[in-house]
Amino acid sequence: MGRTGLRVSELGLGTMTWGRDTDDLDAAEQLRDFVDAGGTLVDTAATYGDGDAERVIGSLLEGKVARDDVVLCTKGGVRAGRSGARVDASRAGLLADLDASLARLGTDHVDLFLVACPDPATPLAETVSALRLAVTSGRARYVGLSNHPGWASARAATLLEADGTGLSALELEYSLLQRGAERDVAPAADALGLGMLAWSPLGRGVLTGKYRRAIPADSRAASAHLAAFVDPYLDATASSVVEAVATAADGLGRAPLEVALAWLLARDGVASAIVGARTPAQLRASLAAVDLDLPGEVHAALDDVSAPEIGYPERW
Numbered sequence: 001m002g003r004t005g006l007r008v009s010e011l012g013l014g015t016m017t018w019g020r021d022t023d024d025l026d027a028a029e030q031l032r033d034f035v036d037a038g039g040t041l042v043d044t045a046a047t048y049g050d051g052d053a054e055r056v057i058g059s060l061l062e063g064k065v066a067r068d069d070v071v072l073c074t075k076g077g078v079r080a081g082r083s084g085a086r087v088d089a090s091r092a093g094l095l096a097d098l099d100a101s102l103a104r105l106g107t108d109h110v111d112l113f114l115v116a117c118p119d120p121a122t123p124l125a126e127t128v129s130a131l132r133l134a135v136t137s138g139r140a141r142y143v144g145l146s147n148h149p150g151w152a153s154a155r156a157a158t159l160l161e162a163d164g165t166g167l168s169a170l171e172l173e174y175s176l177l178q179r180g181a182e183r184d185v186a187p188a189a190d191a192l193g194l195g196m197l198a199w200s201p202l203g204r205g206v207l208t209g210k211y212r213r214a215i216p217a218d219s220r221a222a223s224a225h226l227a228a229f230v231d232p233y234l235d236a237t238a239s240s241v242v243e244a245v246a247t248a249a250d251g252l253g254r255a256p257l258e259v260a261l262a263w264l265l266a267r268d269g270v271a272s273a274i275v276g277a278r279t280p281a282q283l284r285a286s287l288a289a290v291d292l293d294l295p296g297e298v299h300a301a302l303d304d305v306s307a308p309e310i311g312y313p314e315r316w
């Protein structure tokens with residue numbers, strides 16, 4: 001993970017659907033298959049399934065999988081309120097979220113604790129003080145930020161550098177359909193020695209190719225609570241990238257999702273791509289991607305078709 005001593009598997013296991021769309025039995029099978037394949041990083045958050053994802057993980061760590069076999073990453077800073085979820089990255093909010101997560105996970109520490117998203121109402125220095133306390137109190141071994149811009153990542157790293165706590169990771173959406181991280185977050189991570197964790201590496205499922213002809217009835221895009229999440233990547237721009245991935249996959253005799261993951265895993269600074277499979281079969285398909293090295297010409301072609309617009313001031 002960047003220049004830290006933290007080691008994570010190339011693929012991480014996302015748990016956003018656990019406790020809601022993925023039941024306990026399928027979650028157990030996923031975790032078993034993941035660990036058997038050499039996977040270590042299990043990514044969750046206090047908000048996933050209103051805490052149910054963490055409860056499922058906690059139950060699986062009570063004998064089915066050894067705690068030392070996984071690298072647990074959770075996120076805090078988004079809290080449920082009367083009018084829906086609200087951002088709260090205050091010291092009180094973050095530490096309360098972390099303590100509640102530890103209780104649900106059934107452990108005295110997580111390996112990585114992340115701030116889920118920026119909180120414009122809380123000074124960054126206060127947010128950073130909570131991360132420092134999470135480490136010094138032993139509740140977290142490493143800390144980082146999720147969905148933050150490059151400037152905030154650099155500022156947080158500077159504030160944590162003085163006492164040796166350090167910032168370790170930046171988690172953000174990154175795929176062939178979302179390359180915004182390359183404008184400022186990726187250069188910041190490289191300069192600061194931070195590892196990047198990529199969430200939704202399959203473009204919210206669109207890069208699997210399942211939506212090329214229609215929307216399957218059992219897909220996220222047909223789900224009442226996830227349709228809006230997928231919809232931004234069902235436009236013509238995304239379609240051209242998906243077709244390029246499918247063409248490359250046909251030529252290589254591999255699945256589109258394997259090509260999409262292989263492209264991402266080859267990007268500089270990406271420590272792990274977090275795949276959020278709903279079913280064990282979907283996870284097994286993703287695990288097959290780790291042995292694929294794309295030919296240079298294929299990688300370059302995918303670079304070209306998905307290139308983000310980068311201008312001033314990122315490019316001078």
